[in-house]
Amino acid sequence: xxxxxxxxxxxxxxxxxxxxxxxxxxxxxxxxxxxxxxxxxxxxxxxxxxxxxxxxxxxxxxxxxxxxxxxxxxxxxxxxxxxxxxxxxxxxxxxxxxxxxxxxxxxxxxxxxxxxxxxxxxxxxxxxxxxxxxxxxxxxxxxxxxxxxxxxxxxxxxxxxxxxxxxxxxxxxxxxxxxxxxxxxxxxxxxxxxxxxxxxxxxxxxxxxxxxxxxxxxxxxxxxxxxxxxxxxxxxxxxxxxxxxxxxxxxxxxxxxxxxxxxxxxxxxxxxxxxxxxxxxxxxxxxxxxxxxxxxxxxxxxxxxxxxxxxxxxxxxxxxxxxxxxxxxxxxxxxxxxxxxxxxxxxxxxxxxxxxxxxxxxxxxxxxxxxxxxxxxxxxxxxxxxxxxxxxxxxxxxxxxxxxxxxxxxxxxxxxxxxxxxxxxxxxxxxxxxxxxxxxxxxxxxxxxxxxxxxxxxxxxxxxxxxxxxxxxxxxxxxxxxxxxxxxxxxxxxxxxxxxxxx
Numbered sequence: 290x291x292x293x294x295x296x297x298x299x300x301x302x303x304x305x306x307x308x309x310x311x312x313x314x315x316x317x318x319x320x321x322x323x324x325x326x327x328x329x330x331x332x333x334x335x336x337x338x339x340x341x342x343x344x345x346x347x348x349x350x351x352x353x354x355x356x357x358x359x360x361x362x363x364x365x366x367x368x369x370x371x372x373x374x375x376x377x378x379x380x381x382x383x384x385x386x387x388x389x390x391x392x393x394x395x396x397x398x399x400x401x402x403x404x405x406x407x408x409x410x411x412x413x414x415x416x417x418x419x420x421x422x423x424x425x426x427x428x429x430x431x432x433x434x435x436x437x438x439x440x441x442x443x444x445x446x447x448x449x450x451x452x453x454x455x456x457x458x459x460x461x462x463x464x465x466x467x468x469x470x471x472x473x474x475x476x477x478x479x480x481x482x483x484x485x486x487x488x489x490x491x492x493x494x495x496x497x498x499x500x501x502x503x504x505x506x507x508x509x510x511x512x513x514x515x516x517x518x519x520x521x522x523x524x525x526x527x528x529x530x531x532x533x534x535x536x537x538x539x540x541x542x543x544x545x546x547x548x549x550x551x552x553x554x555x556x557x558x559x560x561x562x563x564x565x566x567x568x569x570x571x572x573x574x575x576x577x578x579x580x581x582x583x584x585x586x587x588x589x590x591x592x593x594x595x596x597x598x599x600x601x602x603x604x605x606x607x608x609x610x611x612x613x614x615x616x617x618x619x620x621x622x623x624x625x626x627x628x629x630x631x632x633x634x635x636x637x638x639x640x641x642x643x644x645x646x647x648x649x650x651x652x653x654x655x656x657x658x659x660x661x662x663x664x665x666x667x668x669x670x671x672x673x674x675x676x677x678x679x680x681x682x683x684x685x686x687x688x689x690x691x692x693x694x695x696x697x698x699x700x701x702x703x704x705x706x707x708x709x710x711x712x713x714x715x716x717x718x719x720x721x722x723x724x725x726x727x728x729x730x731x732x733x734x735x736x737x738x739x740x741x742x743x744x745x746x747x748x749x750x751x752x753x754x755x756x757x758x759x760x761x762x763x764x765x766x767x768x769x770x771x772x773x774x775x776x777x778x779x780x781x782x783x784x785x786x787x788x789x790x791x792x
Contacts, residue, residue, distance in 0.1 A: 291317050291333060292315065292316050292337050292338075292408055293316070293317045293319065293335055293336050293337050293338075294311070294316045294317070294318055294319070294337065294338050294340065294404070294408075295318075295319045295320075295321065295327060295330055295331070295334075295336045295338070295340070295341075295593075296308070296318060296319070296320050296321070296338040296340050296370070297320075297321045297323070297324065297326075297327040297339060297341035297345070297350075297353065298322070298341070298342040298345070299323055299342065299343060299344075299345045299346060300342070301322075303342065303369075304320050304322075307340060308320075308399065308670065309513060309636065310401065311401070311404070312399050313727070314401075314404075319334060319336065320717075322340070323345050323346055323347050323348065323351070324345055324347055324348030324349070324353035324356075325347050325348055327339070327341065327353055327357075328353070328357070328360070331357055331360050331361050331392065332360060334363050334496050335410055335529070336361060337363075337364065337365065337411045338364065338365040338404060338407045338408050338411055339354075339357060339364055339365070339366055339367065339743070340367045340369055340371055340404070341353055341354065341366070341367070341368060341369065342368075342369055343368055343370030343778075344367070344370060344372065346662065347409035348591075349710065350369075350370065350387075351368065351370045351377065351378070351386060351387065352369060353383045354366040354381065354386050354387050354395060355381075356474070357388045357642050358385070358386060359660040361417050362414065362418055362565065363390050363411055363415040363417075364411065364654055365389075365407035365408065365410050365411045365414065366386070366387055366388050366389075367388060367389045367391065367403060367404065367407055368381075368387045368389070368390045368391070369390075369391050369400075369701050370390070370391060370392070370393060370413075371392065371393030371394070374422070375670065375699075376719055377409065378390055378699070379501050379667065387439060387499075388407065388743045390604070390699045391403055391406060391699075391701070392699065392700065392701050392704060394701075394703065395701060396701050396702055396703075396731075396735055397716060397731060398728060398731035398734075398735055399702075399723075399730055399732075399735070400730045401731075402696065402718070402719070402722045402728070402732070404720060405493050405498060407743065410730075424584070424620050427445050428443075428445060428519060428520075429443065429445040429446040429449050429504070429519070429520040429521075429557070430442075430443045430446060430518065430519050430520070431443070431446055431457070431518050432516070432517055432518070433446065433460075433462050433509075433516045433518065434514055434515055434516075435513065435514050435515065436465055437461050437462040437475070437516070438459060438460070438461055438462070439457045439458055439459065439460050439461075439462060439467075439551070440460075440515070441454075441459065442454045442457045442458070446686075449494075449496070449502055449504075449522055450494060450495075450496040450497065450502060451497045451498070453498045456534055456648050458479070462518070463475045466495065467494060467495055468492065468493055468494050468495060469493040469495065470492060470493060472519065474490075478490075478508060482508060482509075482516060485510060485512075487507060487508065487509045487510075487706060488507070488508045489505065489507045490505070490506065491503070491504075491505060491506075491507035492504050492505070492520070492742065494520075496575065502522065503522070503523040504520040504521060504522045504523055504599065505520065505521045505523070506519070506520050506521075507519050507520075514761060517787075528563070576639075576747055580778055581611065581615050581616070581778070581779045582598075582776045582777060582778055582779065583596035583597065583598055583616065583776065583777065583779060584596065584597040584598075584599065584774070584776045584777075584783070585769065585774045585777060585782070585785060586629070586631060586747075586769045586773075587766065587767070587768050587769065587771070587773055587774075588766065588767065588768070589760070589761060589764070589765065589766070589768070590731065592771075593624075594626070594629055594767060594783070595629035595630065595631050595661070595767060596616070596628070596629070596630055596631070597630075597631040597632070597633070597749075597769060598612065598630070598632055599633065599776070600612075601632045601633060601634055601637060601641055601642065601645060602637050602641050604644065604645070605644060606644040606648060609644050609647075609649075610648045610651060610652075612648070612779075613649070613651065613652035614621055614647050615779045615780070616628070616652075616653070616779050616782075617652055617655050617656055618659075619779050619780055619782050619783065621648075621655070622783070623782065623783040623786035623787075623788070624786055624787070625787075626658055627657050627658070628656060628657070628658045628659070628661045629658075629660070630649070630658060630659070630660050630661070631660075631661045631662075631663065631691075631747075632645060632661075632662055633662075633663040633693070633714075634662050634663060634664055634665075635663055635664060635693035635694070635728050636665065637664045639668070639675055639676070639678070639679035639682075640685070641661065642679075642682070646682070646683075646686050646688075648767040649685070649686065659687075659689070660686070660687065660688045661688065661689040661690075661691055661711070661712065661745075661747075662683055662687065662688045662689070662690055662691070663691045663692075663693045663714050663747075664690055664691065664692060664693060665692075665693055666698045666699060667701055668680065669690065669692060669708055669709075669710060670700075670708065674695045680709070687709035688712070689712060689745070690709070690710045690711055690712075691711060691712040691713060691745065691747060692705065692708070692710050692712075692713050692714065693714050694715075694716040695713035695714065695715050695716060696712065696715055696716040696718060696719030696722075697716035697718065697719075697721065698710070698716075702735050702738065702739060705739065705744065706739070706742055706744070710744075711744070711745055712744055712745030712747055712766075713739065713744060713745070713746055713747065714745060714747045714748075715746065715747065715748045715749070715765075717749075719732065720748055720756045720760065721756070721758050722753065723736075723759050723763055724755055724756065724758075724759045729759070729762075732763070733762055733763045733764075736763045736764065736765065737763070737764055740764055740766070745766050745767065746763075746764075746766050747766065747767040747768075747769075748760050748764045748765045748767070748768050748769075748770075749769050749770060750769070750770050751768055751770030751771075751772050751773065752770050752771045752772055753772060754772055756770075756772070757773070774780070775787065781790070
C-alpha cells in the first residue's frame, strides 16, 4: 500500500530537510507552505500522516491539526516546532488534537522513529474509524456476553426494533421478549461459537409491538466472554421505520447513562460477570501477609546493580518500612555493593513519594542507599510550585531523577542535556527501533552521546533476546525485564549474590 505523508511548513528549507531525511523511505510526499494549503491537500488526497510546523501564517499548527482531525480522523498528526507554548501543546495532546510533538532542531533518528510509529498508528486509527462507522451506520449490530445478555446495541438496530438501547440492555437475545428462536438453536449457535466459528443463519427478532423483524444474522465470538451479532434485515424498510433521532440520542448517551448502582454501560462491558457464586464461595478469605518483591536491575555485564519496586502508589508508610527492613537485611547479608533502589513515579502526583521517602530515610540509618525516581517530563520542565517543590524534595533526599519514556516524550536529546536530570528511562519502542539495520545506528549514536555527557541510560521491560543484544550495542547502563529476571521475593535476591551457585 502506498503511504502518503504531508509536510507542512512556511520555510522551504525545513521542507527540503524533511524531504532529504525521508528520501530512502517508500513514501509519497506532499508539501504545503501553510495550513490552508494543507487542508486543500487533505480534502483531495488520502493522507496517512502529517508533519506540520507550529508557527505559520494564516493558521497555526494546532489549529490545523484540529481541522484535520475533523476532516480526516485517521490521519496521524505530528507537530514540529522550535517555539511553542508548552501548556497549550500539552492540552492539545490531552485533547487528542495532536498525536506527537517533536522539538526543533530535531534528531533525524527520533523524528524518523516517530514517523514510522505514526504510520503504524494510522492503520490502527483507520481500523477503529471503520469499526465506528460500521457500528453507527446502517449495519444493525449488537453485543452480548457469553450468556447472551445484550450489553450494547447500535442505532440501526434500535431503529429496526423501534426501541431505545436501554430497552434492550440486560435482555437475553433468545428470550421470548426479544426473539422467536427455538431453544435448540441457542444450543447449536453456542456450540459453534465455543469452537471459535462464526454462525450465520435466519433470525427473527421482535420489536416493541412484538411484531417479527426477520433477518439474517452473523454471530462471531469476541474472546471468551462476548459475542458480536451483525444483522441484514430481510425488509430493509425496517431500518427507517422509527424515528432516527430516538435511537441516535439513546446511542450517544450510552457512556454517560448509569444504572441505579452507578455503573455505566461501558463499565458493564468490562466488569459484568454473570456467574453466580455459592455461599461457600462468597465468604471473605483472611487477608494474606504481604509478600514483598522487587525487580532485579542489571548492568551490561549481568551484575545486579539495583532493585525496582512497582508499588510506589500502593504501599503505606508502614508497608514501606517493612519492605526496606526485609530488603536491608537481605542485601546486607549477601552483597557488599551500595544498594540502589528505583521507583517509577510517572503518571503519579507528587504526594506519591511521601511515604516512600520517609521510609527511605529510616532505612538509610542502617546502610547506605542510593535512590532513583522516574518522573514524567511535565514535572521536570514545569514552573508550577507543586512541581518545583517536588523536585526540591527529591533533591533534598539525594534522589537521582530519570525522565520517563525517552523516545516517546516531547523532549529531544539536546533538551535532555539542559535539564537538571541524572538519566533517562527508554520507551520500549526505542529498543525496537535501534534493532533496525537502516536506522538503528543513528539511535545508538544518540544514546552514546548522552552517555558521554554523564546521562544514565535505563532500559526497562526487555522481554526479547533481540532487544537485549541491542542494549549491548548501545552501551546502556541498566537493564531489566523478563528476559533476565522476573520480579522476585526479597528473600530470593541472594540468588544474584557473589556466593550464589546459580549459572
